Amino acid sequence: MPEPLFPNGPKAPATDEPAPPAPPVRAPGPLVVNRPTEMGWSGISTFMKLPVCMTPEDLRAGGIDVAIGGAPWEGTASGWTGTHLGPRAIREADPIGGNIGRHHLDVRVSPFEVLKVADYGDADVLIGNTEGSYENIRSFTSEILSGGAVPIILGGDHGITWPVATAVAEAYGYGKIGIIHFDAHADTAPDMRGALAGHGTPMRRLIESGAVPGKNFVQVGLRGYWPEPPILEWMEENQMRTHFMAEIRKDGFDAVLERALDEALDQADHLYISLDVDVADPAFTPGTGTPEPGGLTSQEMLRTVRRLAAEVGMVAMDVVEVSPPNDSGPNITALFANRCVMEALTGTAMRRLGLTEPDYIDPRSAGTGTPRGFRDAAPQL
Numbered sequence: 167m168p169e170p171l172f173p174n175g176p177k178a179p180a181t182d183e184p185a186p187p188a189p190p191v192r193a194p195g196p197l198v199v200n201r202p203t204e205m206g207w208s209g210i211s212t213f214m215k216l217p218v219c220m221t222p223e224d225l226r227a228g229g230i231d232v233a234i235g236g237a238p239w240e241g242t243a244s245g246w247t248g249t250h251l252g253p254r255a256i257r258e259a260d261p262i263g264g265n266i267g268r269h270h271l272d273v274r275v276s277p278f279e280v281l282k283v284a285d286y287g288d289a290d291v292l293i294g295n296t297e298g299s300y301e302n303i304r305s306f307t308s309e310i311l312s313g314g315a316v317p318i319i320l321g322g323d324h325g326i327t328w329p330v331a332t333a334v335a336e337a338y339g340y341g342k343i344g345i346i347h348f349d350a351h352a353d354t355a356p357d358m359r360g361a362l363a364g365h366g367t368p369m370r371r372l373i374e375s376g377a378v379p380g381k382n383f384v385q386v387g388l389r390g391y392w393p394e395p396p397i398l399e400w401m402e403e404n405q406m407r408t409h410f411m412a413e414i415r416k417d418g419f420d421a422v423l424e425r426a427l428d429e430a431l432d433q434a435d436h437l438y439i440s441l442d443v444d445v446a447d448p449a450f451t452p453g454t455g456t457p458e459p460g461g462l463t464s465q466e467m468l469r470t471v472r473r474l475a476a477e478v479g480m481v482a483m484d485v486v487e488v489s490p491p492n493d494s495g496p497n498i499t500a501l502f503a504n505r506c507v508m509e510a511l512t513g514t515a516m517r518r519l520g521l522t523e524p525d526y527i528d529p530r531s532a533g534t535g536t537p538r539g540f541r542d543a544a545p546q547l
Contacts, residue, residue, distance in 0.1 A: 194223035196230065196284050206263030212267040212285035213257045213320075213507070219284040223312025229411050231281040232511060233315040235305045236288035237322040237330070237484075241296050246455045251281050252488035252500070253288060253320040258508070259500035268497025270512045273472075273521065274528040275510070280515035286310055286317075296363045302327040307333035307482075316514070318507055321486030323455065324353055325367040327440050328372060334438055334482045335377035342480070344382040344434025345372075346426060346474060348467065349442040350458035352385065352393050352408070354401055365455075365487070373404055380404030382434040384426050386470075387445040390458040412461055417487060423473070430478045439474055439483040439510065441467070443503055451502050468509045469525075475513025477522050483510050 191493045196217035200209040212218055213234040219225050225233060236253030239323025265278040277283075289306035292298040292423065303319075307330045310317040319330050335343050347353070347369060354373075358364030372378040380401070389411035395400075401408060407429050414422050430437050443451040447461035474480060493499045516526065 222313035239280035304329035453499030
Protein backbone atom coordinates (compact mmCIF):
# COMPACT_ATOMS: atom_id res chain seq x y z
CA MET A 167 0.00 0.00 0.00
CA PRO A 168 1.55 3.39 -0.97
CA GLU A 169 2.42 5.93 1.68
CA PRO A 170 -0.18 8.68 2.12
CA LEU A 171 0.71 11.90 0.34
CA PHE A 172 0.27 13.93 3.52
CA PRO A 173 0.96 11.48 6.38
CA ASN A 174 0.37 14.09 9.10
CA GLY A 175 -2.74 15.57 7.52
CA PRO A 176 -6.33 15.01 8.53
CA LYS A 177 -7.57 11.44 8.46
CA ALA A 178 -10.60 10.32 6.54
CA PRO A 179 -13.49 9.36 8.85
CA ALA A 180 -13.93 5.70 9.57
CA THR A 181 -16.58 4.00 7.49
CA ASP A 182 -18.58 3.04 10.57
CA GLU A 183 -19.02 6.64 11.70
CA PRO A 184 -22.46 8.12 11.08
CA ALA A 185 -22.92 10.33 8.03
CA PRO A 186 -23.35 14.05 8.69
CA PRO A 187 -26.97 15.14 9.02
CA ALA A 188 -28.73 16.26 5.87
CA PRO A 189 -29.45 19.97 5.62
CA PRO A 190 -32.93 20.91 6.79
CA VAL A 191 -35.61 20.99 4.12
CA ARG A 192 -37.17 24.45 3.90
CA ALA A 193 -40.68 25.21 2.85
CA PRO A 194 -40.85 26.69 -0.66
CA GLY A 195 -41.19 30.43 -0.97
CA PRO A 196 -39.20 33.64 -1.46
CA LEU A 197 -36.15 34.16 0.76
CA VAL A 198 -35.51 37.60 2.22
CA VAL A 199 -31.72 38.02 2.16
CA ASN A 200 -31.34 41.73 2.91
CA ARG A 201 -32.18 43.87 5.91
CA PRO A 202 -34.82 46.56 5.29
CA THR A 203 -32.34 49.39 5.87
CA GLU A 204 -29.55 48.21 3.54
CA MET A 205 -28.69 50.60 0.73
CA GLY A 206 -27.79 49.94 -2.89
CA TRP A 207 -24.09 49.70 -2.07
CA SER A 208 -24.52 47.36 0.93
CA GLY A 209 -26.01 43.96 1.58
CA ILE A 210 -26.54 41.25 -1.02
CA SER A 211 -26.90 42.39 -4.64
CA THR A 212 -30.39 41.36 -5.60
CA PHE A 213 -32.35 43.63 -7.92
CA MET A 214 -33.72 46.46 -5.75
CA LYS A 215 -33.03 44.26 -2.68
CA LEU A 216 -35.87 41.95 -3.69
CA PRO A 217 -36.28 38.54 -2.07
CA VAL A 218 -34.70 35.56 -3.80
CA CYS A 219 -36.41 32.58 -5.38
CA MET A 220 -34.35 29.54 -6.37
CA THR A 221 -36.93 27.16 -7.85
CA PRO A 222 -40.25 27.27 -9.69
CA GLU A 223 -41.81 26.02 -6.46
CA ASP A 224 -40.51 29.15 -4.69
CA LEU A 225 -42.12 31.32 -7.36
CA ARG A 226 -45.45 29.55 -7.12
CA ALA A 227 -45.48 29.52 -3.33
CA GLY A 228 -44.78 33.24 -3.25
CA GLY A 229 -47.30 34.07 -5.94
CA ILE A 230 -44.53 35.90 -7.81
CA ASP A 231 -45.72 37.94 -10.79
CA VAL A 232 -42.34 38.96 -12.24
CA ALA A 233 -38.92 37.37 -11.73
CA ILE A 234 -35.65 39.15 -12.52
CA GLY A 235 -32.92 36.79 -13.73
CA GLY A 236 -29.41 37.20 -15.05
CA ALA A 237 -27.64 35.68 -18.04
CA PRO A 238 -23.99 36.76 -17.58
CA TRP A 239 -22.83 35.45 -20.96
CA GLU A 240 -20.37 37.16 -23.29
CA GLY A 241 -18.93 34.39 -25.36
CA THR A 242 -20.27 35.75 -28.65
CA ALA A 243 -19.71 39.52 -28.50
CA SER A 244 -17.65 41.16 -31.25
CA GLY A 245 -17.23 44.64 -29.79
CA TRP A 246 -15.69 45.92 -26.56
CA THR A 247 -15.91 43.32 -23.86
CA GLY A 248 -17.46 43.31 -20.41
CA THR A 249 -21.15 42.54 -20.96
CA HIS A 250 -20.92 39.40 -18.82
CA LEU A 251 -20.68 41.82 -15.89
CA GLY A 252 -23.95 43.47 -16.88
CA PRO A 253 -26.41 41.61 -14.60
CA ARG A 254 -24.49 42.45 -11.44
CA ALA A 255 -24.00 46.09 -12.49
CA ILE A 256 -27.71 46.51 -13.27
CA ARG A 257 -28.64 45.09 -9.90
CA GLU A 258 -26.20 47.37 -8.10
CA ALA A 259 -26.87 50.52 -10.16
CA ASP A 260 -29.43 52.14 -7.90
CA PRO A 261 -27.51 54.03 -5.19
CA ILE A 262 -30.45 54.00 -2.79
CA GLY A 263 -31.48 50.39 -3.22
CA GLY A 264 -34.55 48.76 -1.79
CA ASN A 265 -38.05 48.36 -3.14
CA ILE A 266 -39.95 50.17 -0.40
CA GLY A 267 -41.55 53.48 -1.31
CA ARG A 268 -40.84 53.22 -5.04
CA HIS A 269 -43.55 55.55 -6.33
CA HIS A 270 -43.36 56.52 -10.01
CA LEU A 271 -43.87 60.27 -10.10
CA ASP A 272 -45.24 60.44 -13.67
CA VAL A 273 -48.06 57.95 -13.15
CA ARG A 274 -48.34 57.83 -9.33
CA VAL A 275 -48.07 54.03 -9.21
CA SER A 276 -45.92 52.02 -6.80
CA PRO A 277 -45.07 48.84 -8.74
CA PHE A 278 -43.93 46.81 -5.72
CA GLU A 279 -47.24 47.48 -3.98
CA VAL A 280 -49.17 46.12 -6.96
CA LEU A 281 -46.88 43.28 -8.09
CA LYS A 282 -44.98 40.54 -6.30
CA VAL A 283 -41.45 40.57 -7.72
CA ALA A 284 -38.42 38.43 -6.90
CA ASP A 285 -34.83 37.98 -8.02
CA TYR A 286 -34.22 34.52 -9.51
CA GLY A 287 -30.43 34.69 -9.56
CA ASP A 288 -28.40 33.85 -12.66
CA ALA A 289 -28.37 31.13 -15.28
CA ASP A 290 -25.37 28.80 -15.12
CA VAL A 291 -22.89 30.04 -17.70
CA LEU A 292 -20.25 27.56 -18.87
CA ILE A 293 -17.12 29.46 -19.87
CA GLY A 294 -16.06 28.51 -23.39
CA ASN A 295 -19.18 26.42 -24.01
CA THR A 296 -21.69 28.39 -26.06
CA GLU A 297 -24.09 25.52 -26.73
CA GLY A 298 -24.15 24.44 -23.08
CA SER A 299 -24.56 27.99 -21.84
CA TYR A 300 -27.41 28.69 -24.25
CA GLU A 301 -29.18 25.53 -23.14
CA ASN A 302 -28.78 26.57 -19.50
CA ILE A 303 -30.19 30.03 -20.27
CA ARG A 304 -33.13 28.47 -22.10
CA SER A 305 -33.94 26.07 -19.25
CA PHE A 306 -33.41 28.86 -16.68
CA THR A 307 -36.03 30.98 -18.46
CA SER A 308 -38.34 27.97 -18.72
CA GLU A 309 -38.12 27.52 -14.95
CA ILE A 310 -39.34 31.07 -14.38
CA LEU A 311 -42.20 30.56 -16.82
CA SER A 312 -43.17 27.25 -15.22
CA GLY A 313 -43.29 29.05 -11.88
CA GLY A 314 -45.98 31.34 -13.26
CA ALA A 315 -43.84 34.49 -13.41
CA VAL A 316 -42.96 36.89 -16.21
CA PRO A 317 -39.20 36.65 -16.84
CA ILE A 318 -37.08 39.78 -17.17
CA ILE A 319 -33.59 38.61 -18.11
CA LEU A 320 -30.52 40.83 -17.69
CA GLY A 321 -27.65 40.24 -20.12
CA GLY A 322 -25.03 39.52 -21.12
CA ASP A 323 -24.59 40.06 -24.83
CA HIS A 324 -27.54 40.05 -27.21
CA GLY A 325 -26.94 36.44 -28.16
CA ILE A 326 -28.94 35.44 -25.06
CA THR A 327 -32.17 36.50 -26.80
CA TRP A 328 -32.02 33.33 -28.90
CA PRO A 329 -32.37 30.92 -25.93
CA VAL A 330 -34.56 33.24 -23.84
CA ALA A 331 -37.11 33.94 -26.58
CA THR A 332 -37.05 30.26 -27.59
CA ALA A 333 -38.10 29.32 -24.05
CA VAL A 334 -40.91 31.87 -24.18
CA ALA A 335 -42.06 30.55 -27.58
CA GLU A 336 -42.01 27.01 -26.20
CA ALA A 337 -44.30 28.14 -23.37
CA TYR A 338 -46.77 30.14 -25.47
CA GLY A 339 -46.44 28.42 -28.83
CA TYR A 340 -44.18 28.86 -31.83
CA GLY A 341 -45.41 31.73 -33.97
CA LYS A 342 -47.49 33.20 -31.12
CA ILE A 343 -44.81 35.58 -29.80
CA GLY A 344 -44.12 39.03 -31.20
CA ILE A 345 -40.87 40.82 -30.42
CA ILE A 346 -40.35 44.56 -30.31
CA HIS A 347 -36.60 44.86 -30.69
CA PHE A 348 -34.89 48.12 -29.71
CA ASP A 349 -31.37 48.26 -31.09
CA ALA A 350 -28.90 50.18 -33.22
CA HIS A 351 -28.26 46.92 -35.09
CA ALA A 352 -30.56 44.40 -36.78
CA ASP A 353 -28.86 41.28 -35.30
CA THR A 354 -29.90 39.29 -38.37
CA ALA A 355 -26.49 38.20 -39.67
CA PRO A 356 -26.38 34.69 -41.16
CA ASP A 357 -23.38 33.90 -38.95
CA MET A 358 -20.44 35.47 -37.17
CA ARG A 359 -17.27 34.18 -38.83
CA GLY A 360 -18.91 30.81 -39.28
CA ALA A 361 -20.55 30.65 -35.85
CA LEU A 362 -24.35 30.52 -35.83
CA ALA A 363 -24.53 31.79 -32.25
CA GLY A 364 -23.53 35.39 -31.72
CA HIS A 365 -24.78 38.75 -30.57
CA GLY A 366 -25.29 39.70 -34.21
CA THR A 367 -27.40 36.65 -35.14
CA PRO A 368 -30.15 35.94 -32.56
CA MET A 369 -33.09 37.39 -34.48
CA ARG A 370 -32.17 35.40 -37.58
CA ARG A 371 -31.91 32.19 -35.52
CA LEU A 372 -35.36 32.78 -34.02
CA ILE A 373 -36.88 33.34 -37.45
CA GLU A 374 -35.16 30.34 -39.04
CA SER A 375 -36.22 28.06 -36.18
CA GLY A 376 -39.85 29.11 -36.50
CA ALA A 377 -39.99 30.27 -32.89
CA VAL A 378 -40.69 33.89 -33.92
CA PRO A 379 -41.64 34.49 -37.58
CA GLY A 380 -40.18 37.53 -39.31
CA LYS A 381 -43.60 39.18 -39.56
CA ASN A 382 -43.75 39.11 -35.74
CA PHE A 383 -40.67 41.34 -35.40
CA VAL A 384 -40.92 45.11 -34.96
CA GLN A 385 -37.50 46.77 -34.84
CA VAL A 386 -36.87 50.34 -33.67
CA GLY A 387 -33.74 52.50 -33.77
CA LEU A 388 -31.52 50.94 -36.46
CA ARG A 389 -28.78 53.21 -37.78
CA GLY A 390 -25.12 53.39 -38.74
CA TYR A 391 -23.30 51.30 -41.32
CA TRP A 392 -24.57 47.73 -40.83
CA PRO A 393 -26.15 45.51 -42.09
CA GLU A 394 -25.19 45.41 -45.73
CA PRO A 395 -27.75 45.11 -48.57
CA PRO A 396 -27.99 41.27 -48.74
CA ILE A 397 -29.01 41.10 -45.09
CA LEU A 398 -31.49 43.97 -45.51
CA GLU A 399 -32.99 42.09 -48.45
CA TRP A 400 -33.30 38.95 -46.31
CA MET A 401 -35.11 40.98 -43.63
CA GLU A 402 -37.57 42.34 -46.21
CA GLU A 403 -38.15 38.87 -47.66
CA ASN A 404 -39.00 37.64 -44.16
CA GLN A 405 -41.46 40.52 -43.62
CA MET A 406 -39.65 42.09 -40.67
CA ARG A 407 -41.00 45.56 -39.81
CA THR A 408 -38.05 47.89 -39.19
CA HIS A 409 -38.19 51.52 -38.10
CA PHE A 410 -34.83 53.14 -38.82
CA MET A 411 -33.58 56.28 -37.11
CA ALA A 412 -34.01 57.99 -40.50
CA GLU A 413 -37.78 57.46 -40.16
CA ILE A 414 -37.68 58.76 -36.60
CA ARG A 415 -35.81 61.89 -37.67
CA LYS A 416 -38.25 62.43 -40.56
CA ASP A 417 -41.56 61.83 -38.77
CA GLY A 418 -40.69 62.28 -35.10
CA PHE A 419 -40.32 59.63 -32.43
CA ASP A 420 -43.90 59.83 -31.16
CA ALA A 421 -45.32 59.05 -34.61
CA VAL A 422 -43.00 56.07 -35.06
CA LEU A 423 -43.73 54.84 -31.56
CA GLU A 424 -47.46 54.84 -32.31
CA ARG A 425 -46.77 52.74 -35.42
CA ALA A 426 -44.72 50.28 -33.37
CA LEU A 427 -47.45 50.06 -30.73
CA ASP A 428 -50.03 49.32 -33.42
CA GLU A 429 -47.78 46.66 -34.97
CA ALA A 430 -46.81 44.99 -31.68
CA LEU A 431 -49.60 42.40 -31.69
CA ASP A 432 -51.12 42.69 -35.15
CA GLN A 433 -49.40 39.43 -36.13
CA ALA A 434 -48.86 37.83 -32.70
CA ASP A 435 -50.71 37.04 -29.48
CA HIS A 436 -48.05 37.90 -26.88
CA LEU A 437 -45.36 40.57 -26.64
CA TYR A 438 -41.67 40.10 -25.83
CA ILE A 439 -39.50 43.21 -25.41
CA SER A 440 -35.80 42.97 -26.32
CA LEU A 441 -33.82 46.06 -25.40
CA ASP A 442 -30.20 46.54 -26.42
CA VAL A 443 -28.94 49.60 -24.53
CA ASP A 444 -27.10 50.78 -27.65
CA VAL A 445 -30.48 51.82 -29.09
CA ALA A 446 -29.88 54.97 -27.05
CA ASP A 447 -27.24 57.44 -28.11
CA PRO A 448 -23.81 56.83 -26.51
CA ALA A 449 -24.24 60.17 -24.76
CA PHE A 450 -26.81 58.36 -22.62
CA THR A 451 -25.41 54.79 -22.69
CA PRO A 452 -21.63 54.85 -23.19
CA GLY A 453 -21.13 51.56 -21.39
CA THR A 454 -21.89 49.13 -24.19
CA GLY A 455 -19.90 46.92 -26.50
CA THR A 456 -20.86 48.40 -29.88
CA PRO A 457 -21.95 52.05 -29.43
CA GLU A 458 -23.41 53.89 -32.41
CA PRO A 459 -23.92 57.68 -32.36
CA GLY A 460 -27.23 59.22 -33.34
CA GLY A 461 -29.64 57.19 -31.22
CA LEU A 462 -32.64 57.74 -28.99
CA THR A 463 -32.62 59.57 -25.68
CA SER A 464 -32.98 57.84 -22.34
CA GLN A 465 -36.24 59.70 -21.74
CA GLU A 466 -37.72 58.38 -24.99
CA MET A 467 -36.78 54.80 -24.18
CA LEU A 468 -38.03 54.84 -20.58
CA ARG A 469 -41.44 56.15 -21.63
CA THR A 470 -41.60 53.63 -24.47
CA VAL A 471 -40.97 50.62 -22.24
CA ARG A 472 -43.60 51.79 -19.75
CA ARG A 473 -46.15 52.34 -22.53
CA LEU A 474 -45.60 48.91 -24.06
CA ALA A 475 -45.97 47.16 -20.71
CA ALA A 476 -49.09 49.16 -19.81
CA GLU A 477 -50.89 49.50 -23.13
CA VAL A 478 -49.93 46.24 -24.84
CA GLY A 479 -48.75 43.99 -22.00
CA MET A 480 -45.66 41.80 -22.05
CA VAL A 481 -44.89 38.17 -21.30
CA ALA A 482 -41.08 38.55 -21.17
CA MET A 483 -38.27 41.04 -21.57
CA ASP A 484 -34.51 41.12 -21.88
CA VAL A 485 -32.13 44.04 -21.32
CA VAL A 486 -28.72 43.41 -22.84
CA GLU A 487 -25.27 44.72 -23.80
CA VAL A 488 -24.45 46.69 -20.64
CA SER A 489 -20.64 46.72 -20.43
CA PRO A 490 -19.59 48.08 -17.01
CA PRO A 491 -15.86 48.43 -17.89
CA ASN A 492 -16.83 50.86 -20.66
CA ASP A 493 -19.36 52.79 -18.60
CA SER A 494 -18.78 56.28 -17.27
CA GLY A 495 -19.52 57.38 -13.75
CA PRO A 496 -21.65 56.97 -11.94
CA ASN A 497 -22.53 53.83 -13.93
CA ILE A 498 -25.03 55.69 -16.06
CA THR A 499 -25.59 52.87 -18.57
CA ALA A 500 -26.26 50.32 -15.84
CA LEU A 501 -28.63 52.81 -14.18
CA PHE A 502 -30.41 53.32 -17.51
CA ALA A 503 -30.88 49.54 -17.80
CA ASN A 504 -32.05 49.37 -14.19
CA ARG A 505 -34.61 52.06 -14.88
CA CYS A 506 -35.82 50.32 -18.05
CA VAL A 507 -36.64 47.33 -15.87
CA MET A 508 -38.37 49.61 -13.37
CA GLU A 509 -40.44 51.16 -16.17
CA ALA A 510 -41.45 47.68 -17.35
CA LEU A 511 -42.54 46.82 -13.81
CA THR A 512 -44.41 50.11 -13.49
CA GLY A 513 -46.18 49.58 -16.81
CA THR A 514 -47.12 46.03 -15.81
CA ALA A 515 -48.54 47.35 -12.55
CA MET A 516 -50.46 50.04 -14.45
CA ARG A 517 -51.99 47.40 -16.71
CA ARG A 518 -53.15 45.43 -13.68
CA LEU A 519 -54.73 48.61 -12.29
CA GLY A 520 -56.48 49.34 -15.59
CA LEU A 521 -54.34 52.37 -16.48
CA THR A 522 -53.98 51.42 -20.13
CA GLU A 523 -55.00 54.58 -21.99
CA PRO A 524 -52.39 55.92 -24.43
CA ASP A 525 -49.42 57.64 -22.81
CA TYR A 526 -51.14 57.88 -19.43
CA ILE A 527 -49.79 60.48 -17.00
CA ASP A 528 -51.39 61.25 -13.66
CA PRO A 529 -53.13 64.64 -14.00
CA ARG A 530 -51.37 65.95 -10.89
CA SER A 531 -47.98 65.25 -12.43
CA ALA A 532 -49.07 66.68 -15.77
CA GLY A 533 -50.07 69.92 -14.05
CA THR A 534 -53.71 69.55 -15.02
CA GLY A 535 -55.13 68.02 -11.84
CA THR A 536 -55.95 69.21 -8.35
CA PRO A 537 -53.41 68.02 -5.78
CA ARG A 538 -54.73 65.90 -2.97
CA GLY A 539 -55.60 67.90 0.13
CA PHE A 540 -56.76 70.95 -1.81
CA ARG A 541 -60.39 71.96 -2.17
CA ASP A 542 -61.99 72.38 -5.56
CA ALA A 543 -64.39 75.03 -4.26
CA ALA A 544 -63.37 78.59 -3.57
CA PRO A 545 -62.80 79.38 0.12
CA GLN A 546 -65.71 80.87 2.03
CA LEU A 547 -65.24 84.51 3.00
